Amino acid sequence: MRALSFWSGIAIAFLCGSLEPAWGYAVVCALSLVQLSMLGAPGASVFLLIHYATILTYFSLAPAMQIAADISFWDTGVIGPVAHMQALTLLLLYMAGVEAARFGLPDAPAPGRTDAAPQVQSTGVAHPALLLLSGAISAFASLFIRPDLNFIARGIPGADDNVPVDFIVYSTLPKLIVLICFVALAIHAMRRGTFWSWCAAGLALAMAAFAANPVNTARQVLLIGLLPLFIHVFGRSWRRTLALLIFGAIAGLGPVLNLVSRGSIWGETLTTFPYSPDFDAMYVVAGILERASEPELGWGRYLLSAFSFFLPRDLKLFPEFDPLGWPAILGNFSQANLSLPPFTTAYFDFGLAGPVMFGLAISAGFRVLDRMVDPRAALSGSYLCALVLLAAYVPFMRGPILGWGPFAASGLIAALLAGLLSSRFRPARRRAAPYASGVA
Secondary structure (H helix, E strand, O other): OHHHHHHHHHHHHHHHHHHOHHHHHHHHHHHHHHHHHHOOOOOOOHHHHHHHHHHHHHOOHHHHHHHHOOOOOOOOOOOOHHHHHHHHHHHHHHHHHHHHOOOOOOOOOOOOOOOOOOOOEOOOOHHHHHHHHHHHHHHHHHHHHOHHHHOOOOOOOOOOOOOHHHHHHHHHHHHHHHHHHHHHHHHHHHHHOOHHHHHHHHHHHHHHHHHOOOOOOOHHHHHHHHHHHHHHHHOOOOHHHHHHHHHHHHHHHHHHHHHHHHHHHHOOOOOOOOOOHHHOHHHHHHHHHHHOOOOOOOOOHHHHHHHOOOOOHHHOOOOOOOHHHOHHHHOOOOOOOOOOOHHHHHHHHHOOHHHHHHHHHHHHHHHHHHHHOOOOOOOOHHHHHHHHHHHHHHHHHHOOHHHHHHHHHHHHHHHHHHHHHOOOOOEOOOOOOOOOOOOO
16 A cells, blocks of 8 residues: 555656646645555664655655745846756656665565563673763863864854864864763663663763754764664654654754854744755755756766765865766856755766655665664664664765765774773573473
């Protein structure tokens, strides 16, 4: 039933978009809501739940309202319906690829699988809890090495641009270590239920809340650092709550954080909401398709260029294959820090087959992570990394990869560190019951 509703919705969205792009995006909105309602049962894919919550937030309702109201971002002007329909087509092809990779997979829980409470942990876990708390305190203290990167508002006129490496070392990575250590301590407290464990988690939460202050923190830190805990808590049980949290945090909290961090300086208000630049992804895609000439196929070079974010600019792979650096784009957009969803980059590489192939690859990879997300699993680096990667899908889809990469990489480093410090959070192995012969 879920597959039938999805493929029917894709066809309806394409037909409606051919008449009016805003209608096509409205159908994508309805399709996402229907899919989220059908993924509410325990055992269904956590990735698909996050996927449709992300589509609902960034790629359905927002572009429909923007197109209907002829909203213009970045001094680009109103985009024509043909370009909007082309952008919608790329989105639908990507969604089709994600679902096609799941052909034959059951949506119900695996046979014999239950969501029972985790086993009682073995004694003697205070030592790794202290290690986690010490790691959180050390990372928190390192934020004060460069307070200008962490506790002073961005965008002050005349301020020098921060060196990207310094920002990662002194801001992004420490904040995510604090957050992921809190996640590990919170999971430990839920399993142990002792006064000491809750005190340790509470102290870590206070530091994480102060570290992830809205003055300077990009939302990716909160998504990648805090969303893993919600995935652990709600991913296998209160699934609709997880989807609602993702949607509400992005659609509601995002513009508010923007107002607090920068709007108070420049006198901005929320009068333009929901036509916020936070939801301009499909507008940028349509603008690039309309304003730039048809590029040559990159055959992977566009994606390689985007994924080489970790290299210095002079050593970046195929810098000429960067759509956001084309003269036609730089001359049409007043904003240089644009976001480009990765399925659009795949289109520049492989044509219309690119978004489908990209969706197949992403969905196949996240099937592995789905199997790892079990609230009863041992608190290890691999488990925390799976949670971080699932959470990182939200900013990854929003783009750009250049902005997403440092946050995701920092989150994975923090997850590995927290997993190492949590190495003694293991379930106590149950002794095998002695074999008893049947008695008549």
